[in-house]
Amino acid sequence: MTAAPMLVQATAPHGRLRRQSPLMRLIGAPAGAILVAFILIQVLCIAYALIAPDEFRYLSSQNLTILMKAVPVLGCMALGVGVLMIAGEFDLSVGSVYALTAIVMAVQVGSGMSPFLAAPLAVLIGVAIGLLHGFITLRAALPSFIVTLGGLLFWRGAVLLYNGAVQVRFDPGPAFQGLFGGTFLGINAAFWWFLALSLAFYLLLHRHRFGNHVFATGGNRAAATAIGIDVNRVKMTAFAIAGGMAAFAGILATVRVGSVQPGQGTGLELQAIAACVIGGLSLTGGRGSVLGIFLGGMLIHTITNVLLLMRAPGFYLDMFIAVLIVGAAAFNSMIERKGRG
Amino acid sequence: MHMPILELHNITKRFGALTALRDLSFHVNEGEVIGLLGDNGAGKSTAVNLISGIHKPSGGHLFVDGKQTLFSCRTDSAEAGIETIYQNTALVDSLSITRNIFMGRELCTHAGMLKLAEMREIAMQVLKSAVHISGIDSPDMLVGELSGGQKQAVAIARAVFFKRRILMLDEPTSALSVRETEALLNQVLKLKAENVSSVLVTHNLYHAYQVCDRFVIMSHGTKVFDVAKADTSISQLTEYVVLT
Ligand SMILES: Nc1ncnc2c1ncn2[C@@H]1O[C@H](COP(=O)(O)OP(=O)(O)O)[C@@H](O)[C@H]1O
Numbered sequence A: 001m002t003a004a005p006m007l008v009q010a011t012a013p014h015g016r017l018r019r020q021s022p023l024m025r026l027i028g029a030p031a032g033a034i035l036v037a038f039i040l041i042q043v044l045c046i047a048y049a050l051i052a053p054d055e056f057r058y059l060s061s062q063n064l065t066i067l068m069k070a071v072p073v074l075g076c077m078a079l080g081v082g083v084l085m086i087a088g089e090f091d092l093s094v095g096s097v098y099a100l101t102a103i104v105m106a107v108q109v110g111s112g113m114s115p116f117l118a119a120p121l122a123v124l125i126g127v128a129i130g131l132l133h134g135f136i137t138l139r140a141a142l143p144s145f146i147v148t149l150g151g152l153l154f155w156r157g158a159v160l161l162y163n164g165a166v167q168v169r170f171d172p173g174p175a176f177q178g179l180f181g182g183t184f185l186g187i188n189a190a191f192w193w194f195l196a197l198s199l200a201f202y203l204l205l206h207r208h209r210f211g212n213h214v215f216a217t218g219g220n221r222a223a224a225t226a227i228g229i230d231v232n233r234v235k236m237t238a239f240a241i242a243g244g245m246a247a248f249a250g251i252l253a254t255v256r257v258g259s260v261q262p263g264q265g266t267g268l269e270l271q272a273i274a275a276c277v278i279g280g281l282s283l284t285g286g287r288g289s290v291l292g293i294f295l296g297g298m299l300i301h302t303i304t305n306v307l308l309l310m311r312a313p314g315f316y317l318d319m320f321i322a323v324l325i326v327g328a329a330a331f332n333s334m335i336e337r338k339g340r341g
Numbered sequence B: 001m002h003m004p005i006l007e008l009h010n011i012t013k014r015f016g017a018l019t020a021l022r023d024l025s026f027h028v029n030e031g032e033v034i035g036l037l038g039d040n041g042a043g044k045s046t047a048v049n050l051i052s053g054i055h056k057p058s059g060g061h062l063f064v065d066g067k068q069t070l071f072s073c074r075t076d077s078a079e080a081g082i083e084t085i086y087q088n089t090a091l092v093d094s095l096s097i098t099r100n101i102f103m104g105r106e107l108c109t110h111a112g113m114l115k116l117a118e119m120r121e122i123a124m125q126v127l128k129s130a131v132h133i134s135g136i137d138s139p140d141m142l143v144g145e146l147s148g149g150q151k152q153a154v155a156i157a158r159a160v161f162f163k164r165r166i167l168m169l170d171e172p173t174s175a176l177s178v179r180e181t182e183a184l185l186n187q188v189l190k191l192k193a194e195n196v197s198s199v200l201v202t203h204n205l206y207h208a209y210q211v212c213d214r215f216v217i218m219s220h221g222t223k224v225f226d227v228a229k230a231d232t233s234i235s236q237l238t239e240y241v242v243l244t
């Protein structure tokens, strides 16, 4: 080798690296901002409930039970939608899939099928629909937004085609009822399911190889492909998870109410996406956390609950959540622009 | 230097009616740094992509260690020991340095659970020894927090760790500061000392002259000059590139 000209012993500049206060670092972390917001709101609610327990019955066991029953349906749906969002795709159809699979399950149980068969069947149909959406999206290279918007309308129509515009009663018997609607250690079974699934999703997304590939697929598709990750397979799996979780949410809701309405779950897909956005998921994929999704779902219901307890008219709720979503999205994109991924 | 580790023989690449590469032949020896030079549109990136397995040749042959090879995807070339460092490095901003270094080749249990502590330990060593990157104090830092030069350094660290034998660098310095560029060129030389070859595509002849052993100059999809550093000067190189 010929002697190369001497090079300056180079030190890379520190670039964007600044020393930040722990609080700022926390807020910049994937679920940091929502964690801070969530704790703050809880502290305020609990303090107010302790000061004025009669006016603000936030801590009454009745209210806590309502909260625990309400969160899991949205929460489970948001977990599935969230994984898909991190992989860089949307699913707008989950509200309709949730209604269709729940109706199928209820009708089957009504005509004699064991709920322990009908429920897995419902989840399987959800998975199959998710795969179909994924297949069309990837094969035709269409935005998943459009394909699943089609799904939203199509499967809602399929509900009516399958069983007409009638309510279906669901009476699965005590064993099934206990498993999904009972109480264990003072906590509602549906909430236990939500906790367990959140933990499972945490392991899958943050501690498993698959999760690494989901982040890579949504965060830098070209890089993921270059490194040999099968991004289409990752996305198909994520679509399947979103569909399956929508169906599972349908099971929880049906057990809780004891019947299925054909119009059930309308708008739930938007709430699920809202929970994800509030939880710090990027709209362009590649960024987010299970803790964020969990807290996003919890926060939507906490706020709903607080406004109900304060007897605010329903439209306040929608307006408040709207502000929260847009604010959260703006905050997320600000964090992303600052280069923290 | 005996047998070339990489050899292109009469490679042609057509995109529809356009012929981007025409009978391109050159070789890379072990531990050699090649400067791939030429005007915009000369076909340098196409050549790099072909060697990386992103494009398939329309004609001609590719040899690795003297054996004829056909790369049908990026993974094939990686398995042959070739790593491509892009201008926009193939990293995921929202993930840590550790996770990026091991992306696609994670250390896992049978069930696919990540061995995070183990990977972190190795990443720390890679960052400390293989390539020295200043300003990175922990493998837990998100890649999105790094500067352009640091990102490239991480990409190179990854290549080194996985024992790549040839680095393909397509205009790696175009987004870097002066000091980051120097650090990058230094790394190329360090790797050369460990017998890792590089193919450096750059517009900057001074950078090329600093580190390359041989220059392959392309024009309109084919090679017009192939000259060792000992047999040329920077002013002659400038003439070659400008006049062809
Ligand atoms: N994927 C592609 N499809 C069609 N034409 C391409 C493609 N990639 C490169 N080309 C064409 O091939 C020629 C060589 O391009 P390129 O290899 O990028 O040149 P360089 O990197 O030397 O500037 C150009 O005319 C370019 O337009």
Ligand SMILES: [Mg+2]
Binding pocket: B044, B045, B046
């Ligand atoms: Mg180029």
